[in-house]
Amino acid sequence: xxxxxxxxxxxxxxxxxxxxxxxxxxxxxxxxxxxxxxxxxxxxxxxxxxxxxxxxxxxxxxxxxxxxxxxxxxxxxxxxxxxxxxxxxxxxxxxxxxxxxxxxxxxxxxxxxxxxxxxxxxxxxxxxxxxxxxxxxxxxxxxxxxxxxxxxxxxxxxxxxxxxxxxxxxxxxxxxxxxxxxxxxxxxxxxxxxxxxxxxxxxxxxxxxxxxxxxxxxxxxxxxxxxxxxxxxxxxxxxxxxxxxxxxxxxxxxxxxxxxxxxxxxx
Amino acid sequence: xxxxxxxxxxxxxxxxxxxxxxxxxxxxxxxxxxxxxxxxxxxxxxxxxxxxxxxxxxxxxxxxxxxxxxxxxxxxxxxxxxxxxxxxxxxxxxxxxxxxxxxxxxxxxxxxxxxxxxxxxxxxxxxxxxxxxxxxxxxxxxxxxxxxxxxxxxxxxxxxxxxxxxxxxxxxxxxxxxxxxxxxxxxxxxxxxxxxxxxxxxxxxxxxxxxxxxxxxxxxxxxxxxxxxxxxxxxxxxxxxxxxxxxxxxxxx
Ligand code: SF4
Ligand code: SF4
Ligand code: FES
Ligand code: FES
Numbered sequence: 443x444x445x446x447x448x449x450x451x452x453x454x455x456x457x458x459x460x461x462x463x464x465x466x467x468x469x470x471x472x473x474x475x476x477x478x479x480x481x482x483x484x485x486x487x488x489x490x491x492x493x494x495x496x497x498x499x500x501x502x503x504x505x506x507x508x509x510x511x512x513x514x515x516x517x518x519x520x521x522x523x524x525x526x527x528x529x530x531x532x533x534x535x536x537x538x539x540x541x542x543x544x545x546x547x548x549x550x551x552x553x554x555x556x557x558x559x560x561x562x563x564x565x566x567x568x569x570x571x572x573x574x575x576x577x578x579x580x581x582x583x584x585x586x587x588x589x590x591x592x593x594x595x596x597x598x599x600x601x602x603x604x605x606x607x608x609x610x611x612x613x614x615x616x617x618x619x620x621x622x623x624x625x626x627x628x629x630x631x632x633x634x635x636x637x638x639x640x641x642x643x644x645x646x647x648x649x650x651x652x653x654x655x656x657x658x659x660x661x662x663x664x665x666x667x668x669x670x671x672x673x674x675x676x677x678x679x680x681x682x683x684x685x686x687x688x689x690x691x692x693x694x695x696x697x698x699x700x701x702x703x704x705x706x707x708x709x
Numbered sequence: 710x711x712x713x714x715x716x717x718x719x720x721x722x723x724x725x726x727x728x729x730x731x732x733x734x735x736x737x738x739x740x741x742x743x744x745x746x747x748x749x750x751x752x753x754x755x756x757x758x759x760x761x762x763x764x765x766x767x768x769x770x771x772x773x774x775x776x777x778x779x780x781x782x783x784x785x786x787x788x789x790x791x792x793x794x795x796x797x798x799x800x801x802x803x804x805x806x807x808x809x810x811x812x813x814x815x816x817x818x819x820x821x822x823x824x825x826x827x828x829x830x831x832x833x834x835x836x837x838x839x840x841x842x843x844x845x846x847x848x849x850x851x852x853x854x855x856x857x858x859x860x861x862x863x864x865x866x867x868x869x870x871x872x873x874x875x876x877x878x879x880x881x882x883x884x885x886x887x888x889x890x891x892x893x894x895x896x897x898x899x900x901x902x903x904x905x906x907x908x909x910x911x912x913x914x915x916x917x918x919x920x921x922x923x924x925x926x927x928x929x930x931x932x933x934x935x936x937x938x939x940x941x942x943x944x945x946x947x948x949x950x951x952x953x954x955x956x957x958x959x960x961x962x
Contacts, residue, residue, distance in 0.1 A: 445870045445871060446869055446870060447867060447868065451804035451805070452801055452803070452804060453721065453798055453801060453811075454721060454725060454727065455728075455798060460776030461775060461776035462775045462776065462793070462796075463775075550914055550937075553913065553914055554913075554914050554916055557913045557915050563864065564864040564917065567917035567921065568773065568778055568921075569776075570864075570868050571864055573868075575869070576864070576868065576869045578911035579910050579911070579912070579913055580910035580911055584913075588937075588940075588944075588945040588946075589945070590941075591946065644930075644934045644938065647935075648935060652935050652938065653939060653942060655889070655890055656892040657840070657842040658840030658842050658843050658892075
C-alpha cells in the first residue's frame with residue numbers, strides 16, 4: 443500500500459519532490475568527502491609504517507601501544523606485545539581508530555550527515571525517502587547512538603594524548619627542547635581542532651549546563667554553557683575541519699617519515 | 710514593475726486532483742500569497758486557500774512552493790528568476806481538503822497528548838518568580854506560530870503515514886523541551902514519556918524541521934538534541950542511573 447506522500451488521502455502528486463534546486467548536491471559532496479577519508483584512513487591504517495619521524499607521530503598511530511611500534515614512538519609504553527592474527531602482524535592503528543570512529547559515528551552532526559547522504563533518510567528536506575519502513579533510532583542497532591557520551595569521554599583522553607604529541611613536537615630529532623618546525627605547527631593545529639570539535643559537542647553542552655533546569659542558581663555553569671553553546675553553533679564546521687586536520691597531520695608525518703618531505707625547522 | 714508569472718497550482722480534493730497552469734500578473738514587492746489572491750479574484754473564484762494575517766504571524770498560509778514547505782505570505786515573488794515557473798501545492802504530509810487547504814488536525818490531537826505544566830503544590834497564581842536567564846531558554850520556543858511547516862517536512866511522518874500514531878513531531882518536541890527545562894515544572898517523567906510515548910527516538914536529527922521554521926527556532930539543536938541527551942540520562946546511561954539511585958539527585962527524573 444502506498445504510504446508517505448503517496449498515501450490515499452494526501453494531494454495526488456506523482457513526483458517524489460517538486461523541488462527545483464540542486465538538493466542532491468549536498469549529499470553528493472558529503473558522500474565524496476567521507477568516502478575519500480575512509481579510503482585514505484584505511485590505506486594508512488593497513489600500511490603499518492611511515493607514521494613516526496622523531497619527534498613527530500601520526501595521530502592515526504598515537505598512542506602506539508603495541509610492541510611492533512616504531513622505536514621511540516610509544517608515549518605510553520608498549521603494554522600489549524604484538525598483535526597477530528593468522529600469523530599477520532596487526533597494525534596498531536586499527537585498535538586506535540575504533541575510538542575516534544565510534545566518536546564520529548555517534549556524533550549528532552555526523553549522524554545527520556550520513557543518514558541523509560548514505561542512507562537517504564531523507565536525502566534532502568521534502569524529498570521522499572526510498573525506504574518502506576522507518577523506526578529511527580528506537581531499536582538496535584541505531585539505539586546504540588545513545589552511547590555517544592562515552593565516546594565523548596574517550597575522545598577527551600585522545601585529545602590529551604594528541605596534545606602531548608604536539609608539545610613533544612617542539613623538539614628537534616635529537617630530542618632537545620626549544621625548537622619549532624612545520625611539523626610542530628601541524629600537530630598543534632590538529633590538537634586545537636580536535637579540542638574545538640569536542641568542546642562544541644552536544645554532549646559537552648548538555649553535561650556542562652544543558653541538563654540543568656535552573657540556570658539562575660548555577661551562574662558558573664550557565665556561563666560555561668553560553669560559551670559551549672556559541673561553539674556548538676559551529677559544531678558542523680569543527681567536525682569537518684578536525685576531520686581534514688587529522689588526515690592532513692597524518693599525511694604530513696607520512697611524507698616526512700618516508701623522506702618525501704623534509705620537516706622544515708624555523709629554529 | 711509588473712511581471713507576468715507562470716504558475717502551476719494544485720487543485721482537487723482528497724480523491725482526485727492535479728496541477729493546473731495559469732498566468733498571472735505580479736507587481737513589484739508582492740509575495741506568493743498576493744498572486745494566489747489575484748488568481749482567485751480573476752481566474753479561479755473557487756480556489757481554496759487558507760490565510761489570515763499576511764504578516765508571517767498566524768501560521769495559516771503554509772503550503773509548498775517549488776517543493777519547499779513555506780509560508781506563502783513570506784515568500785517574495787522576486788526571489789524566483791523571471792522565467793521560472795512556480796509550482797504551488799498543499800502540504801504533502803497531511804490529508805488534503807480542497808486545493809491548497811489541508812486538514813492539520815493531526816497536530817491538534819498531538820498537542821492534547823502533551824502533559825501540561827505541573828506547578829509546585831500550594832503555589833498560587835501570581836506567586837512564581839523566574840529569572841531572565843531561565844525565561845530566555847523557553848522564549849525561543851514560545852515564538853512558534855504553529856504553522857506546522859516543521860511537522861509537514863519531517864520525514865518520519867511525511868514519508869511514513871503509519872508513524873503518525875507514535876510520533877508527536879518537532880513542534881511538540883519543542884513544547885516538551887520547554888516544559889522539561891522549566892524550573893518550576895513538577896512533572897518528573899517527561900523525559901521517559903518523550904521517548905516512550907511521543908516518539909522522540911524516531912527523530913534522526915536530520916534537521917529539516919529547523920531548515921523550514923519561519924521563526925528560525927533552532928528546533929533540533931536547542932530542543933530535540935537536548936531532550937535526547939536528557940533521555941540518555943534517565944534511560945541509557947548506567948553511570949547516571951547509578952548516581953541518581955545513590956544520591957536521589959534532583960533534576961534527573
Ligand atoms: S530533525 Fe527530527 S523532528 Fe526534525 S525533521 Fe528531522 S527527523 Fe523530524
Ligand atoms: S516550530 Fe517553527 S515550523 Fe514548527 S510550527 Fe512552530 S513556527 Fe512553524
Ligand atoms: S555531537 Fe558531534 S561530537 Fe558530540
Ligand atoms: S497569512 Fe498569516 S502567516 Fe501567512
